[in-house]
Amino acid sequence: MVERTPILNILTHLILITGLVMLLVPLWIVFVASTHDFRTVNTVPMPLWPGNRMIENYTLAWNQGGFGPKMLNSFIVAVGVTAGKIAIAAISAYSIVYFKYRFRSLFFWLIFVTLMLPLEVRIVPTYAVAANVLRPYQELLDASGLGALLSTLMGIKVSLPEWSMLNSYTGLILPLIATATGTFLYRQFYLTVPDELAEAAKMDGAGPLRFFWDVLLPLSRTNMAALATIMFVYSWNQYLWPLLIITDIANYGTAVMQLQRIVPGPLFGEPPRWHIAMAGTLMVMTPPLLVVIFMQRWFVRGLVQTDK
Amino acid sequence: MAQIDIRNVSKSYGKTQVVHGVDIAIADGEFVVILGPSGCGKSTLLRMIAGLEEISGGTVSIGGEVVNDREPRERGCAMVFQNYALYPHMSVAENIGYGLKVAGVPKQARQARVEAVARTVGLDTFLDRKPGQLSGGQRQRVAMARAMIKEPKVFLFDEPLSNLDAKLRVQMRIEIRKLHQRLKATSVFVTHDQVEAMTLADRLVIMNKGVIEQIGAPKDVYDRPASVFVAGFIGAPGLNLLDATIGADGLTLSLADGQRLPVDPARHPALKPGPVTVGIRAEALTIRPAAAGPHAGLRASFDFTEELGVGQHIHAEISGQPLIIHVDGRHPYRPGSALLLDVPPQELQLFDQETGLRIQETDVLTCIDEAA
Amino acid sequence: MTGKRVTFAGTWLAALLIAPQLLLVFTFFYWPAGEALYWSFTLEPPFGGENQWVGWQNFKTVFDDPLYWNSVRISITFALASTALAMGMALLLALFVDRQLPGHKAYRFVYFWPYAVAAPAVGLAFRFIFAPDAGFVSALNQWYPGLWNPARDGIDAVILITLANAWSMIAYNFIFFLAGLQSIPRSLTEAAAMDGSGVLRRMADIQFPLLAPTFFFLVVINLTDSFVNSFGIVDITTAGGPARATDLMVYKIYSDGFKGKDYSLAAAQSLVLMLLVVSLTFIQFRFVERRVHYS
DSSP: OOOHHHHHHHHHHHHHHHHHHHHHHHHHHHHHHSSSHHHHHSSSSSOOSOOOOOOHHHHHHHHTTHHHHHHHHHHHHHHHHHHHHHHHHHHHHHHHHHHOTTTTTHHHHHHHGGGGSSSOOOOOOHHHHSHHHHHHHHHHHHTTTHHHHHHHHSSSSSOOOOOTTTSSHHHHHGTOOOHHHHHHHHHHHHSSSOOHHHHHHHHOOOOOHHHHIIIIIHHEEEEEEEEHHHHHHHHHOOOOHHHHHHHHHHOOOOHHHHHHHHHHGGGTOOEEEEEEHHHHHHHHHHHHHHHHHTHHHHHHHHHHHTTO | OOOOOEEEEEEEETTTTEEEEEEEEEEETEEEEEEETSSSSHHHHHHHHHSSOOEEEEEEEEEEEOOOOOOOTTTEEEETTTOOOTTTTSSSSHHHHHHHTTTOOOHHHHHHHHHHHHHHTTOTOOSSGGGGGSSSHHHHHHHHHHHHHHSSSSEEEEEEETTTTTTHHHHHHHHHHHHHHHOOOOOEEEEOOOHHHHHHHHHEEEEEETTTEEEEOHHHHHHOBBBBHHHHHSSSSOOOEEEEEEOTTEEEOOTTTTTTEEEOTTSSSSSSSSSHHHHHHGGGGEEOOOTTTSSOOOEEEEEEEESSSSSSEEEETTEEEEEEEEESOOOOOTTTTTTEEEEGGOOOOOEETTTBBBOOOOOHHHHHHHOO | OOSOOOOOHHHHHHHHHHHHHHHHHHIIIIIIHHHHHHHEEOOOOOTTTSSSSSSSHHHHHHHEEEEHHHHHHHHHHHHHHHHHHHHHHHHHHHHTTTTOOTHHHHHHHHTTTTGGHHHHHHHHHHHTTTTTSSTTTHHHHHHHHSSSSTTOOOOHHHHHHHHHHHHHHHHHHHHHHHHHTTSSSSHHHHHHHTTOHHEEEEEEEEIITTTTHHHHHHHHHHHHHHHHHHHHHHHTTTTTTTTTTTTTTTHHIIIHHHIIIOHHHHHHHHHHHHHHHHHHHHHHHHHHHHHHHHH
């Protein structure tokens, strides 16, 4: 469009640059602070240009915060949750879309409605379940009378073993795997796949699993990438859940949890070592930031398509 | 041997029935085209043969065996889909060979066969491309090759040419015909394009609203449509259809405006008086020069001309009903001017107004026709 | 319509494919939600044994507690303020990025970044930037000593977590506003331009009204998010303080449940929050439905 609006164009750039500054300044300050020594970082006003203590600070933060194993744990959890979510979304949506049975709409809604039950509103009981995962099933057995029936018939008391997920990777991963958004995204994708492809596969002699593996999954690569980026960021950034179920921080602590332990301040009776804290913060935020920066196309697509 | 026997086959979705008890017997090696307007049930019928659609009633047998409960892969059919249904993430070679891969054919044997088939359809230089990089015609060929490689007993085509442009469609039509001559596999081809149907078919099946209107060789269907529906559907343009009444003598037809036409008593010796639909081909009508003597034909008024290149279609009105006349040369008529038409009585085809069915002629003339 | 016209046979296979997700959903969502319901109407006797039915008593305790209402008031203020800030900012940026002047891609590229930063990391960064005696904003205190101190002053603390939350939500809103703007057919803005409407006029008359569905959708998402996902920011930045000035509903559930070990009170509060989320989601569905009708 031919439009001569020089003043407005300058204004546009001004607004956009202001936005840029507002969004980047916090990250910049974190970076600058992480490159100065203790004294400089605590001067008021603080310098706005990086200092020369970067390597020392980061080494110290890495070692003191134990970020090596913590990052590894975070990585294991993020990859596990992401892979699990994609797998489970792909197969449950496949069941709902490509098979005809009575309860499929009900099942879809059961999965979809979990959007309204975020972890934060059910933390206490979810924690209780994680402490003994089979308890719901034991109680169902008892309440339905099935347990009693079995015990009279077979003369044994049916009691499921106690299975605690506290302080384990399973506990960090499994409860986060159910995914309404992922299932929704995959369902939408399947609905756009032309019916003729399934028919051609049938004519080619492929059964349902073969069709899923050879045709649908490869076709869904774009969706997979989109889903993977948002889910990786989501699971790397988990904070409340690991905080609850991990007490064995040495072995199972995640990087984001570790932020709580590097908060400086009088609360912890130590000097405000902000330079170390900021170095730690930057390290923790880097992996998801890299994902967003390098996979931007996919992650924007994933977000917009799921409509949450 | 792969004759297909369709006996009393019906299909309903819930309470709506879309195919009503259809019978067709297709001989081994025959090329049958099922023709009809959209929604007539022709694709559903084809998909029931393929096993993509459950059969609600009746039986489909292929090679003498009832296949109602067999899965598509167990029926020995291959299908070419309307939008080709190529797997977008697989290369041409993988698309063609996928059926063999599923069947567990080892890689080397598979490759050899893929190459052989690709060569016959002229795709051997495109094997590594993805479907997205091909033109419409090339995709069509991939779809054909994918069907051919299975060496099926039966080829099923579901409007495979409808997404191509006119020129390519003619070319592919010829190739399909050649292919059939070479492979001699039983083929069922569904289309709504009557030119395609006429040129391809050994036999035509014309369907409307879930029932078969007529089965026959293209020429027979064109010459002797079995119903008003077929008469209007086959031919470009379709048969001119006029409402008329048979007089008490059973020998004259009168139109609503009082014009009269004689009936050929040799062909229709015993007509019952009453309303009737008269059909006549646009090519059977001739326009008589105004100067010619006393007039015994029909009087129509000129509307407009459709230029065909090889001739013209004159659109006219007679007794309040539209009429098309095919002429060879060029005729400069003015709108509203009167046309005098010659109507040979032996060209008249009559249809019962109530049932829409053809009133059969006595065999005399058909015998003569065939002798000639 | 949930399914396809073309389907496969095999009910057992279908069941097998959906079973894992159903098991997870039952174990970690529906059972705990049911348990929260149960706990909120019962009390655990001090010396063990079966929970006892106490009717609305837990809710009464919660609602009679001025600290709870304090928490509700703060949560609502926090949610409304950070939603308004984040959405306003994101809308402004999206409208101007969508002008597609040279360099718009670079701006867009960077505007996405904050989405990647974990809430507690945002909290820690903002805690430093807004610290009273170090960092960036402390310069204020050199001019007016004691003007800014989120560790002492409740209002300052609320401002701090609101800013942190708004900052972390801008990217998400920006993405959706931009997608919304890009889905408006160019021909509409071109037609408006032919009608003599200028850039700002078009934003107000064409683009903003057509963004209405996205706008309402985002309002609901932002509010829900502020009510529910703010734990990370509060925990690191202020830990609910000073003097409960930032004791958001989520944070209170956490501290009552895990620090105070009062499951029943925590469950009753959870249920209230759940109700809030459900009603917000219902409102969203109404708008989603409206959106379908418009198109």
